[in-house]
Amino acid sequence: MCLAxxxxxxxxxxDNPDTALIDVVGVRxxxxxxxxxxxxxxxxxxxxxxxxxxxxxxxxxxAAEQMETLRMLGESEAAVQEVxxxxxxxxxxxxxxxxxxxxxxE
Amino acid sequence: xxxxxxxxxxxxxxxxxxxxxxxxxxxxxLTDAAHVKFDGAQLAITTDSFVVKPIRFPGGxxxxxxxxxxxNDLAVSGARxxxxxxxxxxxxxLRSEILExxxxxxxxxxxxxxxxxxGGDTKVVEHGKADSMYITxxxxxxxxxxxxxxxxxxxPGDKILVSGPIGDxxxxxxxxxxxxxxxxxxxxxxxxxxxxxxxLVRAAGPGVRxxxxxxxxxxxxxxxxxxxxxxxxxxxQEEEIPVRDAVRGACELLGLDPLHIANEGQFLAVVAPExxxxxxxxxxxxxxxxxxxxxxxxxxxxxxxxxxxTRYGGSRIIDMxxxxxxxxxx
Amino acid sequence: MRFVDEFRQPELIARAAEEIRRLADxxxxxxxxEVCGGHTHAIYRFGLKDVLPDNIxxxxxxxxxxxxxxxGRIDDGMSVAQxxxxxxxxxxxxxxxxxTHGSPLEHKARGRDVRIVYSPADALKLARAxxxxxxxxxxxxxxxxxxxxxxxxxxxxAEGVRNFSVFCNHVTIIPAIRAILDxxxxxxxxxxxxxxxxxxIGCRPYEWIAQNEHKPIVxxxxxxxxxxxxxxxxxxxxxxxxxxxxxQYKRVVPWEGNRAALRAMGEVFQLRSFFEWRGLxxxxxxxxxxxxxxxxxxxxxxFSIPGIRVTDPKAAQCGEVLKxxxxxxxxxxxxxxxxxxxxxxxLMVSSEGSxxxxxxxxxxxxxxxxxxxxxx
Numbered sequence: 001m002c003l004a005x006x007x008x009x010x011x012x013x014x015d016n017p018d019t020a021l022i023d024v025v026g027v028r029x030x031x032x033x034x035x036x037x038x039x040x041x042x043x044x045x046x047x048x049x050x051x052x053x054x055x056x057x058x059x060x061x062x063a064a065e066q067m068e069t070l071r072m073l074g075e076s077e078a079a080v081q082e083v084x085x086x087x088x089x090x091x092x093x094x095x096x097x098x099x100x101x102x103x104x105x106e
Numbered sequence: 107x108x109x110x111x112x113x114x115x116x117x118x119x120x121x122x123x124x125x126x127x128x129x130x131x132x133x134x135x136l137t138d139a140a141h142v143k144f145d146g147a148q149l150a151i152t153t154d155s156f157v158v159k160p161i162r163f164p165g166g167x168x169x170x171x172x173x174x175x176x177x178n179d180l181a182v183s184g185a186r187x188x189x190x191x192x193x194x195x196x197x198x199x200l201r202s203e204i205l206e207x208x209x210x211x212x213x214x215x216x217x218x219x220x221x222x223x224x225g226g227d228t229k230v231v232e233h234g235k236a237d238s239m240y241i242t243x244x245x246x247x248x249x250x251x252x253x254x255x256x257x258x259x260x261x262p263g264d265k266i267l268v269s270g271p272i273g274d275x276x277x278x279x280x281x282x283x284x285x286x287x288x289x290x291x292x293x294x295x296x297x298x299x300x301x302x303x304x305x306l307v308r309a310a311g312p313g314v315r316x317x318x319x320x321x322x323x324x325x326x327x328x329x330x331x332x333x334x335x336x337x338x339x340x341x342x343q344e345e346e347i348p349v350r351d352a353v354r355g356a357c358e359l360l361g362l363d364p365l366h367i368a369n370e371g372q373f374l375a376v377v378a379p380e381x382x383x384x385x386x387x388x389x390x391x392x393x394x395x396x397x398x399x400x401x402x403x404x405x406x407x408x409x410x411x412x413x414x415x416t417r418y419g420g421s422r423i424i425d426m427x428x429x430x431x432x433x434x435x436x
Numbered sequence: 437m438r439f440v441d442e443f444r445q446p447e448l449i450a451r452a453a454e455e456i457r458r459l460a461d462x463x464x465x466x467x468x469x470e471v472c473g474g475h476t477h478a479i480y481r482f483g484l485k486d487v488l489p490d491n492i493x494x495x496x497x498x499x500x501x502x503x504x505x506x507x508g509r510i511d512d513g514m515s516v517a518q519x520x521x522x523x524x525x526x527x528x529x530x531x532x533x534x535x536t537h538g539s540p541l542e543h544k545a546r547g548r549d550v551r552i553v554y555s556p557a558d559a560l561k562l563a564r565a566x567x568x569x570x571x572x573x574x575x576x577x578x579x580x581x582x583x584x585x586x587x588x589x590x591x592x593x594a595e596g597v598r599n600f601s602v603f604c605n606h607v608t609i610i611p612a613i614r615a616i617l618d619x620x621x622x623x624x625x626x627x628x629x630x631x632x633x634x635x636x637i638g639c640r641p642y643e644w645i646a647q648n649e650h651k652p653i654v655x656x657x658x659x660x661x662x663x664x665x666x667x668x669x670x671x672x673x674x675x676x677x678x679x680x681x682x683x684q685y686k687r688v689v690p691w692e693g694n695r696a697a698l699r700a701m702g703e704v705f706q707l708r709s710f711f712e713w714r715g716l717x718x719x720x721x722x723x724x725x726x727x728x729x730x731x732x733x734x735x736x737x738x739f740s741i742p743g744i745r746v747t748d749p750k751a752a753q754c755g756e757v758l759k760x761x762x763x764x765x766x767x768x769x770x771x772x773x774x775x776x777x778x779x780x781x782x783l784m785v786s787s788e789g790s791x792x793x794x795x796x797x798x799x800x801x802x803x804x805x806x807x808x809x810x811x812x
Binding site for chain 3: 002003004005006008024025032034035036037038046048050051052053055056058059060062063065066067069070071073074
Binding site for chain 2: 437440446449450453473474477480481482483484485486487500501502527528529531532541551552553554555558561577581660776777786787788796
């Protein structure tokens with residue numbers, strides 16, 4: 001139920017707006033756009049293909065945002081550790097972890 | 107039906123039925139070509155049948171497969187292919203131009219491969235009994251000096267090499283059948299690999315332990331057979347395996363693994379580590395060997411199995427094929 | 437490959453794995469179920485268990501449409517295929533699934549006209565190309581695939597193609613999840629939610645899991661980074677004591693789903709009052725059948741289907757494995773009578789079946805220790 005691959009629309013068929021030619025790194029197939037008739041894609045759009053039908057348009061923006069979130073993973077935590085090391089926290093809330101000294105920061 | 111696909115079922119047919127009857131008590135592992143000694147000379151001999159459908163496809167035809175396939179079996183056994191004999195089984199009613207085209211294709215392929223076709227036979231069978239035509243070729247070759255192909259000589263630390271991108275042939279055929287409505291600029295990789303084998307042997311002769319041409323069943327099947335025969339483990343690095351974009355795209359779309367797809371113009375080799383760099387460099391500098399890569403190595407574990415690992419540390423076992431690779435949607 | 441390779445970058449995978457290790461409470465054992473068979477396959481294919489800490493257990497759910505199909509339905513389909521005028525068309529996934537008298541591939545070897553198709557549209561094409569034969573498309577799949585079948589039937593009707601019918605085995609995912617949660621043996625912390633089903637049904641249908649059952653669920657993509665990010669999101673919810681539906685697969689899944697797809701499904705299909713699921717028993721309102729207006733394209737109307745119930749061998753524990761109660765290797769037949777080469781149940785033959793995945797990818801790894809040093 002799950003094998004679906006992103007493909008780029010190369011061209012919409014001139015005699016049938018529900019048919020498009022898509023490309024997946026050089027492999028081409030006609031797919032049916034009938035399930036996207038409420039929000040028709042155009043040539044150049046990326047769609048998710050499952051059993052020869054386009055299921056959804058791929059949002060390049062959401063993909064980019066996701067990549068950004070993934071790149072940030074762990075980074076924010078590293079930043080927090082560093083800030084803790086500056087000793088700016090309330091002393092009573094901050095457990096002694098042996099790192100709250102300026103000499104430890106490099 | 108699964109027994110012809112080259113994977114586990116094929117192996118059981120050969121080992122369970124043919125070998126005990128035909129090869130008697132011999133405990134030797136089955137190889138692509140047999141080496142027999144005559145009065146001090148060592149000849150390699152092999153045979154193979156070709157039943158591909160469609161008989162013509164981008165990059166080649168059944169006739170070319172029949173020449174190159176047998177020449178390659180000789181080459182990877184460590185022999186220079188010298189001569190072939192060929193049998194055609196032809197369906198009644200087949201247009202003579204089609205047969206002629208294949209004969210010509212074989213002549214051209216033989217010339218390119220440097221082998222002589224020295225004889226043959228033809229039989230005609232009822233319409234519907236041969237899918238247009240089947241071709242069988244038997245070939246002999248001259249054993250290369252200083253090359254001993256023996257899985258027992260494989261040791262942990264040995265490197266696994268591939269001569270070029272995998273999956274071209276099988277995907278080309280799948281697309282050429284027309285049932286999946288996919289198109290790609292892909293051609294079969296059918297060719298004689300002997301020139302590359304010769305380069306490898308020259309660069310790494312004493313260090314070449316094993317070679318095989320991964321046809322039906324793909325590289326996964328050949329490597330599983332090796333692991334079984336030498337009792338060691340094989341670990342591949344996924345990112346090192348050369349695969350053309352279009353093969354990758356077709357495999358992703360259809361849910362197939364390039365490691366299970368047939369090749370007709372590539373070979374795998376196991377080379378002692380001290381020779382591996384020289385081997386790859388020599389291959390990369392040879393026409394047709396530019397994409398040769400070290401794709402893994404032999405280790406103690408996983409005993410008798412093939413593991414593939416990714417750069418981030420994930421891994422999985424690669425099994426032999428059970429029957430033909432089937433497209434999936436799930 | 438765009439929108440694929442970015443989500444397989446090793447450095448980012450390592451980072452996500454590190455975040456998971458940081459978030460996972462070492463005193464806690466997490467049981468996360470991935471509902472969808474495609475996720476099961478992805479987890480094994482990418483070796484993701486190797487990068488997860490030991491206290492995160494992934495439990496394979498029942499979202500494998502081939503695995504949940506009772507053998508009787510396959511027998512029904514094959515009985516139609518015995519007619520020499522019928523072309524039996526199905527996805528590759530079905531071809532090795534055992535029926536009482538063999539799998540579709542075995543029937544093909546015996547001379548029946550059995551064809552693999554990639555798309556229901558290809559089955560319709562076969563019908564147009566073979567006017568003197570009847571093409572029966574054996575349809576399987578959850579809501580991901582049902583709309584495509586529906587659209588194909590609509591096209592067949594519009595074009596007046598009469599030598600085409602669908603044997604409909606489409607099932608719906610929510611009842612399967614309900615059956616899991618209702619199961620007394622089940623102890624789960626959270627769900628990795630179906631990705632591609634959700635492109636059709638959206639994220640709302642999962643809200644009861646969060647609100648009524650208090651389990652977090654994250655709708656998840658199929659690349660390694662999608663799975664790892666979803667696990668991060670689930671761990672964060674569990675840590676905060678939250679239970680909500682989140683959409684990790686935003687680039688493809690619209691929260692409201694795909695209206696056109698749902699419309700097509702609604703036009704052609706209706707819910708069966710009940711349907712038998714292999715291993716889960718009879719579940720009401722869990723499967724689709726064709727509406728009466730389309731009876732001409734309904735194989736169950738066009739042909740007399742035996743409809744015999746075939747129960748699984750007593751020793752086979754497909755049901756418990758499907759529900760995640762047993763691990764594949766705990767089934768008595770696993771690796772012995774039941775292997776990918778001679779499967780007893782569909783879980784061993786389907787590419788997303790947990791038994792096949794376990795057999796092919798895992799069980800030999802279990803015997804090895806320290807093969808690879810993880811490269812981060």
